[in-house]
Amino acid sequence: MSALLRAQWVVPIVSPPVPDGAVVVENGLIADVGPAHLLSRRHHRAQHIDLGRAAIFPGLINAHTHLELTSLGNMPCPAGG
Numbered sequence: 001m002s003a004l005l006r007a008q009w010v011v012p013i014v015s016p017p018v019p020d021g022a023v024v025v026e027n028g029l030i031a032d033v034g035p036a037h038l039l040s041r042r043h044h045r046a047q048h049i050d051l052g053r054a055a056i057f058p059g060l061i062n063a064h065t066h067l068e069l070t071s072l073g074n075m076p077c078p079a080g081g
Contacts, residue, residue, distance in 0.1 A: 002026040002046040006036045009055040023058045030058050
């Protein structure tokens with residue numbers, strides 16, 4: 001099953017931003033990126049999901065972390081908390 005994610009902006013890593021863009025995801029992988037009107041025709045069987053005024057950054061991985069808190073992972077919670 002594939003999904004077509006449509007948003008106000010798609011910001012690819014290696015090309016200019018695409019207004020009213022889309023990203024097609026197949027089996028958890030990015031399969032296509034481009035203008036929504038073109039991808040909608042090319043991938044008409046995909047599940048279409050409109051994200052509205054969002055921006056999609058295909059290929060960008062959220063690497064946000066709090067390394068200073070990793071040692072707290074195995075500590076028990078205080079009573080009542």
